[in-house]
Amino acid sequence: MEKLRVGILGATGAVGQQFIALLSDHPWFEVTALAASDRSAGKPYREAAQWVLTTPMPEKIATMSVQDCQPNLACDFVFSALDATVAGDIEWDFASHGFPVISNTRNYRFDPLVPLLVPEVNPEHIQLIPAQRRQYGFGNGFIATNPNCAVTGLVLGLLPIWRRFGIQRLVVTTLQAVSGAGYPGVSSLDILGNVLPQIIGEVEKIQREPQKIFGKFKEDQIQLADLQVSAQCNRVPVRNGHLISVALELATTAKREEIAAIYAEFRSPLAEWNLPSAPLKPVQFSSDLFAPQPLRHLGESNSMIVTVGQLQSCPVLSYRLVILVHNTIRGAAGGAILNAEWLRVNGFLPARS
Amino acid sequence: MEKLRVGILGATGAVGQQFIALLSDHPWFEVTALAASDRSAGKPYREAAQWVLTTPMPEKIATMSVQDCQPNLACDFVFSALDATVAGDIEWDFASHGFPVISNTRNYRFDPLVPLLVPEVNPEHIQLIPAQRRQYGFGNGFIATNPNCAVTGLVLGLLPIWRRFGIQRLVVTTLQAVSGAGYPGVSSLDILGNVLPQIIGEVEKIQREPQKIFGKFKEDQIQLADLQVSAQCNRVPVRNGHLISVALELATTAKREEIAAIYAEFRSPLAEWNLPSAPLKPVQFSSDLFAPQPLRHLGESNSMIVTVGQLQSCPVLSYRLVILVHNTIRGAAGGAILNAEWLRVNGFLPARS
């Protein structure tokens, strides 16, 4: 199988860099085009980007020239790591010119024809794409999005419970890492030895995105799930890894052992497809007294897993638990790459001539 | 008014040190006796204690000799900062010998005859003391306790709402500072750039103590309040200041403006007494976008206030808000000192001959 050629929109930013790092030896995809704002266009990537990852910049990428975000890139599809202020027009432009756009940005997450995709959770939502192409005149192009980083952790971490017992209400409190704010992002003067009890725009995303993700695809539409979510979001002095403290109300009763058993049995619904970025056990359940911790439980399966711990009964709703997700990998670039893999095996990513 | 002579049990530990610092120029109380474990007894305090506060050790204290925890200290009453493993017997022993014991330890918090006291919240609970003295044969002695540090913040921060609208259910998530674990306490290897999603024993305290504190005193008993509390507790890399993220269900409906107004109007029920450690506005309400923060909102009124912010409506219960409390001052030593002040003006702390 020949590798598909990939373009990255917003390649110089923190998420763009994460795409580059994760794709540096991907078996199906190869980065052939880097695009960013006018300011960067024309420069070699090494000069255009201020590399913030702790792994080194791939040599091959360093010498590539950064291009404008024009829909003439030499690639089969694009990942978008664009800033939301410019992503709307550019992503639409690329889709209109026939490019599949796998986006990490929030702009089209609530477009009724755009899948908000976590392949283990709602793989069938990609069936929105034919209607999207028709109605928007995109030809072979389309837009598919992944959720907010904390929401990815939330829906994936709750998936085993959701499927088996149903969930009606969620009270969520997040403890989010600074890498979620990009670079330079959070000032050290604001966060060293401190917590910020507010992340602008985050509450709305967490309260709203799960209903679409858990929704049912039916007749070219997603019927939103009946689920109430309450959220309050905190920034903590941690580099990577969002912790999500959850109180949940089940739709049907379940004992603690039943829930633990459901988690122990859980395997990826995508297992048979052998997608390169899909862990066989995407949800790790731990009964370790001090799990999950950002420092200790982020790395397994290339950080594409979420870890669930601290399961206890809740005197107000049904249960409490804590979910950990790697926000820039599973919750951003890695999630988008998995989306592309799922879209490819379903035939949505043909090679462009 | 002559100063009362104060003994400190457990004077060498982190909470004991905080008592010493806060009492160093107290207008009503003067430290005249320091007691600690056998290991320290006989040494000058300077040698016995490894001082962990960032303010210097008071000179007068440094040269005092540490004594055994025997009920023959030259003082009118004692504060107890003892470790829970030894506090039970020692506190009882002192009370039996006629000493009022104002304790920060958990051992007697649920004794039905011992007040679990936050003077702004349940000042009338001190009326348990006569029955306690009678039944336990304590003479002039007695035991009074203050709650867990996070619980103090919780009940005080919710007091204005509790009084006016009533509260039926609470879903609580805490982000707690390392000073709450004492010294050496949390290893830097466990918490630098990390979060620990578990604090042993803390969930139980937070789920159980508020019912007693909000309970009604009636016929020498406390009738527990009808309130369900769910808690999950996290340790974060912050030095001082516990953040408490709350989702609450009101007993009666209220608009956001009404709640904000209740907070704005709130004044200490103890104001007329002019207690040295009692702030006139013990609950500060902030509509600042990024309040409350441990780094910025702990200091006012000698850290005896709590700060409430992030008030928003909750899609699951009624409202969400975030409370900040200085855990080692308002939540520990300072809270106990305020208890002593309240007990004194009510005649429970006579001078001993």
Add this chain to the structure above:
Amino acid sequence: MEKLRVGILGATGAVGQQFIALLSDHPWFEVTALAASDRSAGKPYREAAQWVLTTPMPEKIATMSVQDCQPNLACDFVFSALDATVAGDIEWDFASHGFPVISNTRNYRFDPLVPLLVPEVNPEHIQLIPAQRRQYGFGNGFIATNPNCAVTGLVLGLLPIWRRFGIQRLVVTTLQAVSGAGYPGVSSLDILGNVLPQIIGEVEKIQREPQKIFGKFKEDQIQLADLQVSAQCNRVPVRNGHLISVALELATTAKREEIAAIYAEFRSPLAEWNLPSAPLKPVQFSSDLFAPQPLRHLGESNSMIVTVGQLQSCPVLSYRLVILVHNTIRGAAGGAILNAEWLRVNGFLPARS
């Protein structure tokens, strides 16, 4: 004595805010004008400034209107906290219009007619001002500067040794706090759990400024001191307080006890003047095993002291020691305010009509 009216240039930045906080109840000076860039001019200070200090913004300042940096402010003299990129022209402009300019910026530190002033170290350098006024046609105006924050700590911490034994060579390594970079300054992604071994431009300042400060005033000139300084500078995840590790070569031999004694005896050469910001003992010497620490030894005398510890003999030069200075107070705004106090008692700050 009537208060002098003070203008602050660059009032909205981090150093400008520190000036405001320190002057909020100064007995000699009163802030009457705030000036900043065009972007801020015309707005109330509350809106123009993003307040980064952990103490609250003074109410009186919050409502003042920010003005342009034009030399028509209603004040008797100005403090300059301007960015170095614009400070050169603006400071000259104010001095030309007769305003004394007490500057924290680096632009004129090496102008041979501008004092680089630490009043305890080189109080006589203010005698440069008459020649400066004459040669530059400043009328009553002039420019006086204070050194780089680490240099202030270095020269003040070494002053007792310098005066008594002389110093020929210094090998300096700094561990500098993030507040030295202003706001937003250092990104949390760069410094959380990390050290940056480079602070742009800092080595040159530390290697060059001490010679002028320790220089002799003679015939309207400063004769540079004969002192070699080597520096390497690190940024560490500390909020406030620069640590300066020094190896020094004495001009004459001295025993460790002699050096300790010199420090113990040291009193401020300015003591008789009763300047409001001048500590009687500006250099605190500690033989505590773990002193000095940013967390524990910054606060005394309103953070206008430096603390010296870790004195040990050096197998390569003569001695090693470690100095701690509060970089935004003694090393910046507080240092400039002390300069103004010293200039006032010497008659250089007349009231303007």
Add this chain to the structure above:
Amino acid sequence: MEKLRVGILGATGAVGQQFIALLSDHPWFEVTALAASDRSAGKPYREAAQWVLTTPMPEKIATMSVQDCQPNLACDFVFSALDATVAGDIEWDFASHGFPVISNTRNYRFDPLVPLLVPEVNPEHIQLIPAQRRQYGFGNGFIATNPNCAVTGLVLGLLPIWRRFGIQRLVVTTLQAVSGAGYPGVSSLDILGNVLPQIIGEVEKIQREPQKIFGKFKEDQIQLADLQVSAQCNRVPVRNGHLISVALELATTAKREEIAAIYAEFRSPLAEWNLPSAPLKPVQFSSDLFAPQPLRHLGESNSMIVTVGQLQSCPVLSYRLVILVHNTIRGAAGGAILNAEWLRVNGFLPARS
């Protein structure tokens, strides 16, 4: 080549754990015995050790039973990660019973017959072993040690300069990570947002060990190198990685470009031996403006490299530079493992029957 059987003394501590992690898939060595204090003996390792690494405990090790530190372990040689308070007797006991002891502890570093070994620097020092065996009556047993973690970084980082130009004097300031203090080690209350300017015992090691390491082997002795070292040591809130700021005086003059060239050319003197843990380029030289950083430059070649940066001329001695070393890997367990590899290819580690 069959794997040698390895015992680990002090297997439950932080360094012992690092040995276990690094040996988990070593091609030449296999852990067959774990020994620790009486308190742990008899328990399965999973229960005896509080695992502090962020990588998981190897399954095979978890179920092994911890034994007493008696010289009857079923292994061909032992690594010692014992606490210095007990290491002296135990290591001697094992050597006396014919076990090669590759120790990370300080006790025998200055025994004139014990090599203090960094194989790239002083590979010939292993020739001390025959005399050691003879004089101490160890049979096939012996003791070999590796230096203090910061010293390993220092001598390896300076090796290219030492060999070509010679070094006469060093002024060293360290910024050391908390993992160097073991677990629980440094209290979070001491180090969060702080620096400790003292690490007990460290100055002496850094000032004294390099002379032996750089010394010449001659007639069963090490002639100490003529090198003066001055050190001051700081603990910083970093998890792993010691930074070592150095000012050095060359024995012969050299231009900056010559030094940079020497570093660029430098290859491991051990390259031909293909030791599993020996990097081909053990010293990485970087001219990156912000290198080396603990966060970004520790990982290459399994953290067995050191990184050198910030090379600049020094106004007092000859040059300044900054070295970074992974303190628990290259500076401790990894260094000892490399010592064992070097000893094996030189025939000092026969299989025991």
